[in-house]
Amino acid sequence: MSVLVDGDTRVLVQGITGHQGTVHTVQMLKFGSKVVAGATPGKGGSVVEGVPVFDSVEEAVARTGANATCIFVPAPFAKDALLEAVDAGIRLAVIVTEHIPFHDMLVMFHYARMKGARIIGPNCPGIAAPGQAKVGIIPNVVFRPGRVGVISRSGTLTYEIVSGIKEIGLGQSTCIGLGGDPVVGTSFVDALPLFEEDPETDALVVVGEIGGSAEEEAAEYIRTHLSKPVVAYIAGHSAPPGKRMGHAGAIIARGRGTAQSKVSALEAAGAQVARFPYEIPSLVRDALAARHAK
Amino acid sequence: MSVLVDGDTRVLVQGITGHQGTVHTVQMLKFGSKVVAGATPGKGGSVVEGVPVFDSVEEAVARTGANATCIFVPAPFAKDALLEAVDAGIRLAVIVTEHIPFHDMLVMFHYARMKGARIIGPNCPGIAAPGQAKVGIIPNVVFRPGRVGVISRSGTLTYEIVSGIKEIGLGQSTCIGLGGDPVVGTSFVDALPLFEEDPETDALVVVGEIGGSAEEEAAEYIRTHLSKPVVAYIAGHSAPPGKRMGHAGAIIARGRGTAQSKVSALEAAGAQVARFPYEIPSLVRDALAARHAK
């Protein structure tokens, strides 16, 4: 078992005919994902990398049984793409697109939730369960099947960390990149219970950033609900207050959301907090050893 | 047991300080309902018929544990009243107010559904379970505890029919007046399963009207899901096509929603369909006898 995706996940790629859509369709296929359909208005009937393309999501779902979507369409059209997917009955949407206005995302989030659909992202690398399926853009090379779950707000930093886990001979059950935008469809507290319940996951890596309070909320959840060991890392210790560090989410404001506040909360919740990314793999190994020794 | 309300129902009256609000608070109290609070902006601190009045629903809920609301506020303010109730955590709202624009009601309905709250009405007489609780305006005199469930789109016609059931010595488990507006929070197909599952209900009376397709949908549900006997009546056989008969819902358009279409559907579903209201009580008696004879 894995989290949210598995061998039965049938992936639709919205925006498959764009450059990124095509490139990552190839990568998803190489990973072993069942990419069953693409959707691009006006491009119905074409084929991209062996994947049939439809004009509408409704048609793609009807014809291929797609049950998850990976959205690459440009920001001004992302809201429409998500609504189309949700209305067509898709219940898992990974939104890779960046720069979606948060006012759009508010509507997307609450609409999807109302209809029982889950969004991962936007501005996220997506989700991957080695040996099962990948919906998103995390490089295939960093993975190796295993029993470590990874949840991260970052993109490339996640690759760095996941790769580090692989380099010491461990592997991942599922890795979710939540995205770093101010409004994300799935936050740490939404993702943590999925890993807690996943019998294939023995330990968790939580990768946070300064800004917002998602890590503090995660800490509270870890403290009260999580039985599995957690290794955490927070990026942005050295970031100057008030400077924008790239992600819209990574702003320190009003004395909340600082790296120190997050680290303290996570430590108080019993998580092992790494000071640097390269410390994570060995902390995970130690946590797994301690868990198995019990 | 009864349907939707019972002895633990704690009723809030929104618009309690208005004439209708006060009159029906008295009637609900006489019925035995626990009317625990009223809410009227600006009238917080006053007392109506022994019931404390609060400025906001939030305060009323916090202070009295109200878990159902009966809304009497005028149509232009009804949407706000409902949103306030739902946001305060109330999960059952009976809206007596008539003339609420359906565009407002669309927002009210979907917002309530999103938050897990049920609306009965608008423009409805509400719900009553004899011996348990009443939330609404159905005259107390027509009731008597018993095992007949009543679901109706009408107001006074419901009283007439419920009263008729009482006059032949039977009684009601729960009676729900759904309201006759084009958009109602609870329709026949929403209410039927509640009665099917209610161990206190042995037979059902369904009172419909021309217009819309709620009765046709009810027939489909009865045919496929209902084990209990159903006696039905449809008002409006003699109504001329296209004439508005009072309820915004009672318009015959496009050959759908005629009395004949509804009667045929209900008969095909196995319901006993009365031609006139005064035939209902004896049909119910027969249905109960047949059920008990089984």
Place this chain on the structure above:
Amino acid sequence: MVKLAEWRGKEIFRRYGIALPRGRVVRSPEEALSLTESGDIPLPCVVKAQVLAGGRGKGGAVRFASSPAEAAEAARGILGMEFHGETVKELLLEEKLPIARELYLSLTLDRSARLPLLIASAHGGVEIESVAESDLLRLPIHPFAGLSSYEKRRVLRTLGLSGSTAKSVDGMLDRLWRAFQHEDAELIEVNPLAVVGEGVVALDAKVIIEDDATFRHPEYADIRDDRTPLEEVAREKGIAFVQLDGDIGVIANGAGLTMATLDVLQQFGGRPGVFLDLGGTDDPAKVTEAFLLMARAKPSAVFLNIFGGVTRCDTVARGLAAAIAQVPPAERFPLVARIRGNNEEEGIAILREAGITSLHELQESAQAAVAASKGARP
């Protein structure tokens, strides 16, 4: 239900930027002559009766003119016509456009889904009821998401449009949706939506505004094209009053009970001619007014069937007793009364003092009313 005449609907369309033919409302042949002579309305033009019923084309209420004289002649021919019970008092003069295709679009309510419903068809210009279901696109629109681009693309595929015509319809869909929501419409129908050159034009406009929303739209409160004069008086007094083809008057409370009462009367051979729904009231004066209004409709007999809830029996009885004294002898009619429910005993006592017996059963009282309408004394 405020049904708007075509020209009023088009005024709304214009406010929302929906493309229309050039047109003007005229009320006389002279106006038609001068507007076409001056070139304000280009020729050839269309002259359309401003009535609410459909089927104007077949019924001779739409004519074409290619000269000012013909326009005046067409206006003369149509003005004053009786069309399905309406007298034509206004015409819409519009330029005649070169139509490539006729399409259909409407927005209405899907009661079951509790969602606005967009209906589109490539088969416009005919009554939509006659279009095969397979040629209709029915698209529910969620108010929380609004009309999405993907939904508009579905409409465009259904209509078989692309390029700049598609773009023109795309924009119109947004405008129709805005109008539907902001004007609290029950129905907005464009039939036909004409493809003219590279764009589209709304050749007709059917707009129905929700009665209940007129508190937000006082501009519609005065538009009442589809009511008889007595219905209009009743509306001003806040009484639901509908005229039918028969002779028995019915006063009841609540739509369901009113309809059931009509059904029962008809079953016993009666012909309901006017009915009046008191709704919920606790004002005897309103009951009095309603009764006097009923008298003006000159019924052969009146059946009063009240089940007291919000409207208490004693209120009705009091209003009725007061009214009876005020009806002029020439306007008197037989009355059968049945009052039940809240405060039933007080009501019956008040009626008894006024010389009226309240019957108990619906069946017997309906039979009595039918008999009275046919000359028997109740």
Place this chain on the structure above:
Amino acid sequence: MVKLAEWRGKEIFRRYGIALPRGRVVRSPEEALSLTESGDIPLPCVVKAQVLAGGRGKGGAVRFASSPAEAAEAARGILGMEFHGETVKELLLEEKLPIARELYLSLTLDRSARLPLLIASAHGGVEIESVAESDLLRLPIHPFAGLSSYEKRRVLRTLGLSGSTAKSVDGMLDRLWRAFQHEDAELIEVNPLAVVGEGVVALDAKVIIEDDATFRHPEYADIRDDRTPLEEVAREKGIAFVQLDGDIGVIANGAGLTMATLDVLQQFGGRPGVFLDLGGTDDPAKVTEAFLLMARAKPSAVFLNIFGGVTRCDTVARGLAAAIAQVPPAERFPLVARIRGNNEEEGIAILREAGITSLHELQESAQAAVAASKGARP
């Protein structure tokens, strides 16, 4: 994040009908003199520096004037001031109103709830961070329901208002909400909201527009009051470029990896001075541009730390190799490179040809970068 100067925020407020003091932007003492002499700005008046930092009152960037000469004098005193790193170039001249009370209102985003958040306080005119939590109302507003009347009543109770002042705030809340939504604002803050007579007036306006929404609001795309010149150039080229206080340049991809890189450098005693987030790109030319931009910031050393995903290692290596050849000798600096991930081997090979060794570990490469910044050869 497009932070708007007060006067720009107030222009938006004016468009939405939000009550403001009479005011004008001036850029010279002469303008201040003539506007007060002519009566366009009534006296007494307030002269406010148009800078983005807070604390203008305490910092001497707000002055009062009761004559035209005083207004000109105040303008002369403030224009050209350095205020928290900004040079004052514009002033807002406004009538001074008789203030009865100062309140606080803002709309922002509650990330956890994924809802807009309305914050209100009866304690306005001070930094909201200094107001006790118990004196703040935090009200999440659901976009599907909009700002409801009951929510506005809660705000009015919090502010302790009634009567016509309450009505004035009620209307303002609707307008602020509309502006928040329609302008795609991240923040709208009115502090203080002044009670003046029976109504309220927005004395200050802090508006931040979301960067990502500028495709809908091209009018904001050119407003860039809070960027350094190099940051501005980077923005035009679509590169995230931020200047800090140190001397080491960092080129990375992705916000998280960039921040982690800065953290590690600092840990080893380095002082990051500028960083540049390539984001996701597969265009070597963009990498070249970024590198040349970095050169203009004159770093003591540059640490390139790339984990290839969307941005492939070979793309980065190619762009980097091309750039190095173009850097003028005077602008050269030591470079430490680490490229990992997609197409890692190709990338390393390309760098090797350009004479650059890619290190493998983050720790060793960060240490090397710090050493290089302090004069050691990498």
